Amino acid sequence: MALTPSFIGVQIFNGLVWGMVLGLIALGLSVIFGMLDVVNFAQGTMYTIGAYCGYSIILSFVFLLGSGQGGLCVALVVAPLVVALLSIIIEVYLLRPIYSWGHVYHIMLTFGLALIGTEVVRLIYGSTPMSFPTPGIFKGVVSVGSIYYPKYRLFVFVLTVVILAIVWLFLDRTKYGTIVRAGIEDAEMVNILGINIKRLFSLVFGFGAALSGVAGVLGGPILGSIQPDIGEHMGIYTFIIVVMGGLGSLSGAIVGAILLGLVKSVMEMIWAPASNVTMFILMAVILVIRPQGLMGKR
Numbered sequence: 001m002a003l004t005p006s007f008i009g010v011q012i013f014n015g016l017v018w019g020m021v022l023g024l025i026a027l028g029l030s031v032i033f034g035m036l037d038v039v040n041f042a043q044g045t046m047y048t049i050g051a052y053c054g055y056s057i058i059l060s061f062v063f064l065l066g067s068g069q070g071g072l073c074v075a076l077v078v079a080p081l082v083v084a085l086l087s088i089i090i091e092v093y094l095l096r097p098i099y100s101w102g103h104v105y106h107i108m109l110t111f112g113l114a115l116i117g118t119e120v121v122r123l124i125y126g127s128t129p130m131s132f133p134t135p136g137i138f139k140g141v142v143s144v145g146s147i148y149y150p151k152y153r154l155f156v157f158v159l160t161v162v163i164l165a166i167v168w169l170f171l172d173r174t175k176y177g178t179i180v181r182a183g184i185e186d187a188e189m190v191n192i193l194g195i196n197i198k199r200l201f202s203l204v205f206g207f208g209a210a211l212s213g214v215a216g217v218l219g220g221p222i223l224g225s226i227q228p229d230i231g232e233h234m235g236i237y238t239f240i241i242v243v244m245g246g247l248g249s250l251s252g253a254i255v256g257a258i259l260l261g262l263v264k265s266v267m268e269m270i271w272a273p274a275s276n277v278t279m280f281i282l283m284a285v286i287l288v289i290r291p292q293g294l295m296g297k298r
Contacts, residue, residue, distance in 0.1 A: 003269065009147045011269045012262065017153045018222065019261020020160035024215040025234060026241040026253035027167065028208035034248035035180060035204045038095065039103060041110040044235025045117035046083050046209045050216025051226045052121055053079040055132055072135045075217045083213030084206035091205040096198070114231065122228040129227040132220035156218050163214065164254065171250070180204060240279055244286050246296015255294055 029043045054075035061071030090113065098105050138152035171177035179200065182190050190197060215234075220226050241260050245252025263282055267275040286294060 006147045008269065009145070010149060011265050013144070013147075013149060013157075014153070015262040015265025016258065017157045017160075017261070018265065019258040020157055020164070021215050021219045021222065022234075022237055022241060022261060023164065023254045023257030024160060024211045024218075025238045026245070026257050027164070027250060028211035029238055029242055030208075030245070030248055030250050030253040031180070031211075032205055032208040033242070034250070036091075036095075036099075036201055037103075038099075038106045038205075039110070040205075040208070041107055041235065042090075042114040042117060043209070043212055043238055044231035044233070045114040046087065046212035046231070047216040047219070047234045048121055048226070048228065048231035049086065049117060050079045050083050050213030051132070051220045051230065052125060052216075053082050053213070054217035055130060055220060055226060058133075058135070072217070076214060079217050080210035080213035083216075084210035087209035088202045088206040091202050095205070096201070114235065118228050118231060125228065127228060129225040132224060132226050134221040138221075152221055156222065159218070163211075167211075237279075240283050242293075244283050244293055246293030249293065249295045252293055252295035 025043060025047055028046075029040055032038055032040050032043075054072075057075040057078055058071035061074070094109060094113070095106070098109065134150075134152045138150075138155050140151050141148040142151050142154060143149075144154070169177075171181055179190060179195055190200070212234075219234075223230075237260065241256040242253055243256075244259065245254070245256030260279055260282070263278055264275050267278045290296075
């Protein structure tokens, strides 16, 4: 396909949209690592669970009402709550007893949970990819300047910007956000000040996972289909992002996600087979120049 200005513009916007979706997952992972000092290898699986939960809700609307209209809105609320509740249970009963054991045990546990989660999804839904249709209200394209762009992707871009802005305002402008940020900097000091650190850990772990659940619902129609092992790919993308942006850096997670989305989209336009390799090369270059990541402090 010829690299016309219109095509280039669409590809760049595609990169921005996908980067924002990945940014939700990476932000959740960064919040969890920053607060709990846990590298959550199950974050990608939470994306999968959110996607399948959203798919089931939309399918239920189609079955009961003959239309999926409204199903997406319900899915965007219910799926993240389901993921958050599941994650809180994991944090309380599985992670909490081994916090003092060190990162190796955290990684082994969350990696094992990721594998279990993938297999459970496979047992329930099967291994065959399932089509995740675009809601009818968002089908078609709109004119954005000189290019025509899918309505749904534009909706995803606007919604993710709003979600990220709300998260930023919550963390930066509210009392509870201040407590979370303080916990990211020094969890022991927050505990000394009388804050229930265990409850805070549970809420933060659930909140970080819920962001992946939102990404799962939004990302399904963009990819067009979902399958049980999709979380593995999302997990890889997410870890590349947080390493590039800086472990525990919330702003770094967003910057890294947008950068990865743009680089991958541009490479798919220039030389598609090299798009995945380019992400790893970019990560290696950033780490050589700045080992703590673009905006990391440790």
